Amino acid sequence: MPIHRRGLLAGIGGGTAVGLAGCTALGGDDVDSGPEIAGETLTLSTTTSTYHTGLLDELNVAFEDRYGVTVDTVPQGTGAAIQTGRSGDSDVVMVHARSQEDEFMADGYGINRREIMFNDFIIIGDPDDPAEISGGDDAVEAFVRIADSESMFVSRGDDSGTHTRELEIWEEAGFEDGNFGEWYREAGGGMGEVVIQTGQRGGYTLADRGTYLSMSNESDLEIHVEGPVEDGPEILANPYGIFAINPEIHDTVDYGLAMAYIGFITSLEGQAIIEGYTVEGEQLFFPEALTEDPNFEQYVPEGWDGSDSNE
Known part of the structure; x- marks a missing residue:
């Protein structure tokens, strides 16, 4: 489905009934009615983009306050x-590379995946723009021009979601x-490090907007090719998903806390935090779990009925 800039559906501020493509916070406002999770620690493995933008600080503090738990984030x-x-x-994973997520689900390691939010990728680079890609609306053509001009391109080179999309x-x-030629450099680091290296070297890179x-x-560095948040090409779309680790594979994970x-994250409160999170007036992520046309598709390993987890 095409991604465009939009506000959160009117169920957060209004009271209009909105479907949740996921599950609401266990226990609702009555914490005592939920599972006994107070005092526990959730381990979340996630991308550097969600961590370094500061979004997780907002989400995790609210979750910790509600349930009296601790979130240990591994970026x-x-x-x-x-x-x-x-x-x-880790008990739960939040990432943004659908091909890797689907393989993980097919192998049976993850269950109950949910779409939670999106932003987009952008092609950024030196203001002088030696490859003359600025203002274009074709990411593939922009990459061709960068290669043809042998302008420096700094890659994550780390099997991240951004690196996966770059290679695509x-x-x-x-x-x-x-x-690639000598103009192509692999940084092997997080997105923030790559942005700094690209600025120092005067090249281009693919970055998430947040x-x-x-x-x-x-x-x-300047944005030379926009993603779909600003009506750019869909190949630069950047959706984020979250899923629990299958307790049938690893019985040490805290499945109840993960869920x-x-x-x-997929509740009205969690999605409102995502919607409202800004840096210098700019919204970094756009909530995706709330929809008038919910999709409750479950990513559950074939043959697993969860009966043992209830014993």
Whole structure:
């Protein structure tokens, strides 16, 4: 579904009934009616973009206050965050690379995935724009021009969601074998580090809009190709998902606490926090769990009925 800039549906401020593509916070306003989770610690593996933008500080404090729990956040690239969940070292995972998420679900390690929010990717770079891509509306053509001009491109190179999308665009541009020249540099770091390196080197990079906006005072890089939040190409769409680790695979995970967290993130309160979070007046993420046409599709491993988890 195309992504466009929009406000949160009128159920948050209004009172209009709105479907939840997920579950509401367990216990609602009556914490005593929910599971006994007070005093527990939730381990969340997630992307550097959600962590370094400050959004998780807002979400996690509200969740901790509601349930009397602690959230231990492990910020990593998407690939590393998923691997942390695969090894059973986190209870819940929040990432933004659908191809990697689907593989994880198909392997049976994750359950109850929910769409929670989106922003978009943008192509940013030196204000001088040596590849002459500024103002274009074709991300693939922009990458072709960067390669043809041998302008420096700084890649995450870390199997993150941003790196995954970058490689997909390069493949569309005819570089499916990774046959890059010396102009292509792999930073192997988080998004914030890559933005700083790109500014220092005077090149281009693919960034998520939230991280770029949150670092606007630390770099003179400019947006040259917009994503779909500003009516750019859909290939730059950046949806985020959240899912619990399957307790049938790892019986050490706190499944009840993970589902309470997913419920809170997809609730009216959680989505309102996402909607209202800004940096210097700019909204960084757009809530996606509230919809008038909910999709309750469950990502549950084939043959798993959860009967053992209720014993």
